[in-house]
Amino acid sequence: MRTDLAVIGAGPAGLAASLVAAARGVRVTLVDASPEAGGQFYRQPAAALGARHPRALHHQWRTWMRLREGLDRHLTAGRITHLTDHHVWCVEGDSTKESSGFEVHALLGPEQEEPVVVRAAAVLLATGGYEKVLPFPGWTLPGVxxxxxxxxxxxxxxxxxxxxxxxxxxGPLLPPVATGLAAAGVTVAALVESADPRLLARQTRALAAEPGKAVEAAGYGARLLRHRVRVLVRHSVVEAHGTGRLTAVTVAALDADGRVRPGTGRRIPCDFLAVGHGMLPHTDLAETLGCRVVGGSVHVDDEQRTDVPGVWAAGEATGVGGAALALAEGHLAGRSIAARLAGAAPDQRGGERAAASRASLRRFAAALDRAYTPRARWAEQVTDDTVVCRCEEVRAGVVRGAVRDLGAGDLRTVKLLTRAGMGWCQGRMCGPAVAGVAGCPETVTRGPFARPVPLGVLAREPEEGCR
Known part of the structure; x- marks a missing residue:
């Protein structure tokens, strides 16, 4: 399959870029792992569920409807091809004689059947982000x-x-999760935020530049009050309890250094715990292409171009900042791609608003990063028998032993000595946890593929797989 532009990811950034590029005459192939467009932010219930009021689960519904209607128009006109339920596992340079460009390798569905190769002159990485997972005693119980x-x-x-x-x-994800669950009839016994709200209050300049965000936050606060959700700030879950399934959690107050304050623990009965410690950018495909990654995010210029010619990136992959920032970056990337494929520099007219929005929202995201950081001493509460790598069932004591007794001083050595990070996720999920317990920097070594691939796919003819 040949196209002008391959967009990987159909979240806000990927959709915005696809619509802008297609409107300027670019043939776009949109490749996404989900059965429907929208990404996590605009995730929709399956049609078979017959949801009568799907908009009740979302905000910015009008923005979503504009994106959806625009996508439908371009699909009907043939300017965009949408490959749903396709999982991209590799992107490589295209060395065919017909054209220079890239080959995007994808597999269909959970069974990973029907390998597909999309050959494109340009690639946009709109791969989004994933949650940062930090362990604590009992975190592997069903219900967490x-x-x-x-x-x-x-x-x-x-x-x-x-x-x-x-x-x-x-992090800012917790209030919408708590209010969404409460609105669905769940009893949310507590929202436990480890950050100090005073840190957020100090970011006045960045916050003042985005008054809409303040209104949104106030709305979540009002809903938490309406649903009588108890909010505990500067607190953390230190243990989950249960035999075979979660039955309660213990939360405790934190001091200024992030340590648990003795004597402050309280037990809260519950049958589930929804826990999150922020987001991390998906950079696997960017790294395999040789794109520069700085601070865990794909480095881009003002046009959203990476340092690899022909490769752009937008959205959470370039730094976690929310849907509005992803839309602005996607818009700018689409304009840049259309112009560059036509052999011209992007027309600055009409892009000033998106650029200004991007700059303001990036400052806002940086302010949130400074305010919402996992507590510094979280690893001290991880007992030696706590599993930190679920794929290989490696416990914290084994990781600490590799550092203390075997001299491991970096994450790669810890991995070789303990197998932590050698399982299905290849360290994507457990990397921050293992690094924190070991006291090493978070430098996870990426493999050549962005996801596990059946051996039969790799055994095919060279033109059907990464070389």
């Missing part, structure tokens, strides 16, 4: 889910993880 996972269950499946729960961790 990520905050984003709980939200995805509600938005996409119209189901909830339990009847009485706790939402905990840190």
């Amino acid at each position: 889910v990520t905050a984003g996972g709980a939200q995805a269950m509600l938005k996409g499946g119209l189901v909830v993880p339990g009847q009485r729960g706790v939402v905990a961790g840190t």
